[in-house]
Amino acid sequence: MEQEGIKINKTVARAIDIMDYIATNKKPVTLATISKELSIPKSSAFDIMHTLAEKKMLKANNETKQFSLDVKSFEIGSGYLSRNDVHTVARPLLKQISQQTGETAFLAVENNGMIVYLDKVEGISPTRTTCVIGDRNLMHCTGLGKAILATMPIEKIRLITGGGSLQVRTQNTHATFNSLMLDLEEIRKRGYSIDNREDNDYVYCVAVPILDGDNNCIAAISISAIYTPDTENHREAFSQLITNAALEISRKFGYVNPRIYSEDTYGLTDIN
Amino acid sequence: MEQEGIKINKTVARAIDIMDYIATNKKPVTLATISKELSIPKSSAFDIMHTLAEKKMLKANNETKQFSLDVKSFEIGSGYLSRNDVHTVARPLLKQISQQTGETAFLAVENNGMIVYLDKVEGISPTRTTCVIGDRNLMHCTGLGKAILATMPIEKIRLITGGGSLQVRTQNTHATFNSLMLDLEEIRKRGYSIDNREDNDYVYCVAVPILDGDNNCIAAISISAIYTPDTENHREAFSQLITNAALEISRKFGYVNPRIYSEDTYGLTDIN
């Protein structure tokens, strides 16, 4: 591992790791914590964190000696969305879907083997589902994640999931790689993924990937609702809406096939 | 200037500057551009940008050789909002205000002498106003900016605005420091700021600051509408709504005074 020719600059890598740690750990942290958790010498972390604070990336509380994120991190992060085409193209469609169904519509991308929620439009339903924008989640137990996995060659799926037994969240979560692969095959035939309480005991969701002109999966969108015994009755309507929206978005990125999961979409023909 | 005892780490400062540059310039940039614009030697910028790319902060397009922001920047930026208390406390109030008026409600903070838009809830009005979340704007010509300026001591206002002639955006923009100071004094008496087409020829807006237990201004909220000859008729209703909301939010941060601009709020008694 790490035999890449890329020369990693230790200082900037540490700066990012520190901000990432503070962003994911939902509490502000002290210099000592960072030093311990990330195995960075105190004096080194000191220099880095104080420059980050000077640059308004981190906010230093002089009383509690705790560091939290500051506005510049937000400004830079917003820059990602404002020039991320998927986001701007998808948003009106998400709104439309949310209005038509009363449920919440989501947009997510894959990154480092997990999904990252980019956007949501909450429905008016009193029992609507939600999530925190920017948060990560597992792929094998979410509708969005499975929709994306189904576009990938088997080697990549194995790499991401680990290939053996999978982390279980509910009674319905796929516990094994083989079980997941069978589901992915169905997803490809069906044209959309279903998450029937696999991530959360109360949430039902259908999702479809977004593809570009090179048949690369660049994102996925979903409709998500609180599960009730008659949720299945809405499945057909939900899947139609979400598939049409995904096709419309995909076409704006040059995708030309008439359906989302075509043979060209994924490099995989048999799952053995 | 800059005689602080803080030892700035050149490497992390540059890394932040690079991301900041890419975030504010709305186009992807090449290594050469960064090197020229930020006066960083090519070979140094090379190392930094490639580690940033490795860390998923930047995305490197191997064909066009252009760098843009990647998801991690978004994730980190989202971390700011999810633990920024003002944001979570203010959001439901913004929603409420937007529903009651049909117009757009905004939340912004001050940073480095400018306002940064943190959140908005767009109204249903077909002629609603909007902005890009995460963007910056001038203080002296916006309702949000003036509401915040009015809480500051005169030295700080002078520092931020430059103290002399001000950048003019419309016929109504304050062109001089003195003109602005007279307005701020009125704002303090009135309890809220008015932006009557000072930033944009078509936008009218009322705004109020959010204060914490130490009487520090931590943010501002506003209602913004397309200007029409009868917009003034809504002023009283708008200002009541926004002031009540600001007081409600401020109290959650320990603010105890019965009105927003009390004598304790700002260190300033006369403007000469």
Next chain:
DNA sequence: ACTAAGTGTTCGTATTTACGAACCGTGTTT
């Protein structure tokens, strides 16, 4: 009251990075 354990901070030097210059690859001009 003293000790101990926890912070953050400073400082000198071993270690790492920075960066000028040379190189490579592409596309454009002459």
Next chain:
DNA sequence: AAACACGGTTCGTAAATACGAACACTTAGT
């Protein structure tokens, strides 16, 4: 087709950072 311009990449060494150790300060324990 040679020369040029303009981008990215590599490399050796001057220059800047990293970091162990010592220090200072606060809080908790005995």
